[in-house]
Structure formats: structure tokens, C-alpha cells
Amino acid sequence: DAEITQSPRHKITETGRQVTLACHQTWNHNNMFWYRQDLGHGLRLIHYSYGVQDTNKGEVSDGYSVSRSNTEDLPLTLESAASSQTSVYFCASSPVEYGETQYFGPGTRLLVL
Amino acid sequence: KQEVTQIPAALSVPEGENLVLNCSFTDSAIYNLQWFRQDPGKGLTSLLLIQSSQREQTSGRLNASLDKSSGRSTLYIAASQPGDSATYLCAVTADRGSTLGRLYFGRGTQLTVWP
Numbered sequence: 001d002a003e004i005t006q007s008p009r010h011k012i013t014e015t016g017r018q019v020t021l022a023c024h025q026t027w028n029h030n031n032m033f034w035y036r037q038d039l040g041h042g043l044r045l046i047h048y049s050y051g052v053q054d055t056n057k058g059e060v061s062d063g064y065s066v067s068r069s070n071t072e073d074l075p076l077t078l079e080s081a082a083s084s085q086t087s088v089y090f091c092a093s094s095p096v097e098y099g100e101t102q103y104f105g106p107g108t109r110l111l112v113l
Numbered sequence: 114k115q116e117v118t119q120i121p122a123a124l125s126v127p128e129g130e131n132l133v134l135n136c137s138f139t140d141s142a143i144y145n146l147q148w149f150r151q152d153p154g155k156g157l158t159s160l161l162l163i164q165s166s167q168r169e170q171t172s173g174r175l176n177a178s179l180d181k182s183s184g185r186s187t188l189y190i191a192a193s194q195p196g197d198s199a200t201y202l203c204a205v206t207a208d209r210g211s212t213l214g215r216l217y218f219g220r221g222t223q224l225t226v227w228p
Contacts (some may be wrong), residue, residue: 099157
């Protein structure tokens with residue numbers, strides 16, 4: 001069955017380290033998204049991509065970067081982790097056709113000490 | 114900027130009750146509206162998707178309505194069960210310009226159904 005996976009599921013890191021969160025989907029969806037979820041803020045969009053070599057900033061993109069070298073993967077990199085980036089991170093994908101739902105991964109819990 | 118609000122933030126009801134969750138949004142220029150369910154420690158699962166031209170969608174004991182002009186949606190859960198306990202999130206899809214296809218989420222309603 002097609003699916004979307006995230007790794008690692010849990011991560012503890014130190015302030016200033018570079019961290020990369022992986023997202024892999026097997027639906028061959030063109031659209032992929034990264035969100036963070038925090039108490040009091042709900043889900044907020046970090047970066048998104050509408051296809052290979054396409055990346056766009058969301059509403060909370062500072063300190064994060066993404067690259068899209070193939071259809072299946074959209075890794076999220078924290079260039080220099082900060083305590084404010086402690087959060088739960090969700091990856092999602094959707095087909096190119098609008099009007100379709102987004103399919104979410106299980107999430108990665110990141111703690112920055 | 115699109116703002117999505119959900120009321121109430123939390124709801125606790127006995128099993129068997131019918132209940133209504135509310136969602137409002139500030140910009141009526143939406144492509145569709147979705148209701149998601151999130152269980153603790155898990156990702157989001159889509160429950161219902163209503164296109165902007167539709168008024169409602171039904172799936173089993175769930176019924177979602179959409180009044181696009183007034184910027185409101187409701188999720189009706191009939192005969193609630195303990196297994197319905199979860200956080201319910203409302204999200205709208207932008208339908209214009211550079212934000213086309215992006216989702217804007219509310220903060221959710223945390224539902225507890227006790228036996």
C-alpha cells in the first residue's frame with residue numbers, strides 16, 4: 001500500500017546542531033508540505049513543494065530549509081537548531097489535482113536542548 | 114491572511130450524545146474545507162472534505178456542513194462513542210494566487226466521550 005513515512009520518529013539534539021528530518025511518500029504525489037504543531041498555535045506551514053526542484057516558504061520558514069531532488073522525498077533541515085524549534089513536525093503530500101485531501105505522516109517529535 | 118477558528122477548544126460528553134463542533138474562517142475565497150481527526154501522538158486523518166460548491170458531506174455518523182458566504186462550517190457527530198475521543202481539526206484550502214492549494218488549520222477541538 002502507498003504511504004508516507006517520517007524518520008526519525010523521535011529526536012533529541014543540542015542547540016546549534018544541524019538536524020535533518022526525512023519524509024518519504026510512495027503515492028507519486030507532486031505536492032509535499034512540512035508543518036509544525038505547537039500548543040496554542042495549531043499546525044503552521046514551514047515549507048512546501050509543488051514538484052521536483054520547486055520549493056516555497058510557508059509562514060514559519062526562518063531557520064528551516066528544504067530541497068526536492070525527486071518526487072518521493074522532501075527532507076527538512078534545521079540549519080542551527082534552536083530551543084524554539086522544539087515541536088512536532090508533520091509531513092504531508094497531495095496529488096497535483098486541487099480539491100484532493102492531504103495525506104499526513106505520523107510526525108517527528110523533536111526536542112532541542 | 115486566512116484565519117481559522119474552532120469552538121469549543123475542548124468538549125467532554127457522555128456516550129450517546131449528539132454533538133456539534135464549530136469552525137469559522139475569515140476569507141470566503143476557499144477551494145474546499147476539510148475536517149481531520151488526530152489521535153494522541155499520531156498524524157492527521159481526513160474525515161470529510163466539502164468542496165466550495167457543496168453544502169454538506171456525510172460519512173457514517175459524521176455530517177459536515179459548509180456556509181461559504183458566512184465563513185462557517187459545522188461537524189455533527191451522532192450518537193457519540195468513546196472511540197470518537199480525539200482532536201478534530203478544521204482546515205480550509207486557499208483558492209487564489211501563490212497560496213493556491215495551501216491548507217490553513219484551526220487549533221482544533223479536543224473531544225472526550227466518556228462511557
